[in-house]
Amino acid sequence: MSYYDVDAILTDGEKVPCRFELDVPYLGHLDNSNGLKPGSRLALPLWLAEMFALASAGEDSKPPLTLTLPPCLSEQVQAALKADPRAVALRDQSAYFYGVAVRMLDLFDERELSAILRRTFVVRAADVGLHARKAEESGLGGQGEEFLRGLDEWERRLFRRGHEGVRGAKEWTDNVKKS
Amino acid sequence: MALPLPQGLVPSEVAFLCEMELVTVVPRQRLESIELLSGSTPRLRPPHRADLPFWLAILLKKQRRANIVPPAWLHPDSLREIVTYETAIDVKDWAPPPPPPVRADGRGNSTRLNPYEDGVILSPPFLPSCTAAAPAGALPYHWFELAEMLLAHASDDIPSASEVRSLLRDLQEARAAKMRSKVTHPESHGEGVTSLRGVGAMELAESRGFVTGVAEGIRKIGASAETMRREEEEENGQDMDDDLSDDDMGL
Numbered sequence: 555m556s557y558y559d560v561d562a563i564l565t566d567g568e569k570v571p572c573r574f575e576l577d578v579p580y581l582g583h584l585d586n587s588n589g590l591k592p593g594s595r596l597a598l599p600l601w602l603a604e605m606f607a608l609a610s611a612g613e614d615s616k617p618p619l620t621l622t623l624p625p626c627l628s629e630q631v632q633a634a635l636k637a638d639p640r641a642v643a644l645r646d647q648s649a650y651f652y653g654v655a656v657r658m659l660d661l662f663d664e665r666e667l668s669a670i671l672r673r674t675f676v677v678r679a680a681d682v683g684l685h686a687r688k689a690e691e692s693g694l695g696g697q698g699e700e701f702l703r704g705l706d707e708w709e710r711r712l713f714r715r716g717h718e719g720v721r722g723a724k725e726w727t728d729n730v731k732k733s
Numbered sequence: 734m735a736l737p738l739p740q741g742l743v744p745s746e747v748a749f750l751c752e753m754e755l756v757t758v759v760p761r762q763r764l765e766s767i768e769l770l771s772g773s774t775p776r777l778r779p780p781h782r783a784d785l786p787f788w789l790a791i792l793l794k795k796q797r798r799a800n801i802v803p804p805a806w807l808h809p810d811s812l813r814e815i816v817t818y819e820t821a822i823d824v825k826d827w828a829p830p831p832p833p834p835v836r837a838d839g840r841g842n843s844t845r846l847n848p849y850e851d852g853v854i855l856s857p858p859f860l861p862s863c864t865a866a867a868p869a870g871a872l873p874y875h876w877f878e879l880a881e882m883l884l885a886h887a888s889d890d891i892p893s894a895s896e897v898r899s900l901l902r903d904l905q906e907a908r909a910a911k912m913r914s915k916v917t918h919p920e921s922h923g924e925g926v927t928s929l930r931g932v933g934a935m936e937l938a939e940s941r942g943f944v945t946g947v948a949e950g951i952r953k954i955g956a957s958a959e960t961m962r963r964e965e966e967e968e969n970g971q972d973m974d975d976d977l978s979d980d981d982m983g984l
Contacts, residue, residue: 663961683917
């Protein structure tokens, strides 16, 4: 991941739900109250939440807030992905679904989630590859288009890479016929 | 940032390399031997066949000074056989590449035919995989590019060119589908190792981006689980060491 990777920066900006453990008096404007009380819930960008969740002031002090899994990785979404990965429009969950998920996997010890994600990615990659190959012939339509609209950024990049290869070979074949 | 060039060879580079393959021509005019960097070409005398580099053969073909003899695997029957293999006999792996040229002696043994010293194992483009002597029923490394260029420049030399064309399309689609299914079912082929035996150069250039993309995605998703597993393994290893030392103490 490059320092200038726009997708990585935008992934960092995705909001994740957190619960404050400390009293923070002067940050009330964040949730329109007089001050953040312990236990108040707030959605913070990933980079900030991660830093707070891992930070701790002293020897046995708790970190200022606890992280929870974002809604795009909720039980329901996991169950839907387990049932049929292709039927879920990942982009509606989060445009950076896998990016956020991988960061969450770094923070939480979620073996099952990791397995689900892996299967989801692989199953959907097969469809992405098929669409990347057929994109020009079938002219996109119906269910295919619906599926492509549900791709998250990782899958879009995969689609572009696959499509570029196919297009390169096709262009070469057409050029040979012309020359 | 990375170079703007894509990884690996692009299709035009693959096609350029393919032009180094030897093909068989039937000359129509005499031509003296030409000194090339890759060696000198054979002297062309009209009724006798000769093997020339593909680019030179196309040049002579365009000038109507030679006809190209298509390799045996480009015959519709051979292609149909390969399509059957790809779609019915082995639906997971690609059709195997052509066997190395062998010569049989009178006692039922065969030895590898090798113009160089022993121990040199030849691979394309130094194997004559596209000449008239090439075996039928197996696709060499540069099959797609060579077939396309032959169809474009020397279609009148190929028997039933239109049928060959449609069979090539079938093959290309069937093999591309195999590439996708192989890459996206890493479990079914044992621990993420995939054999690409028999895949052609152009197919590799075509699917390189997709294949590496999928592998990268799987790696990133599995990265945290992998580090966890490593740490556990390390801990277990230490535990085992402790046990051993305890045992030693007991003794």
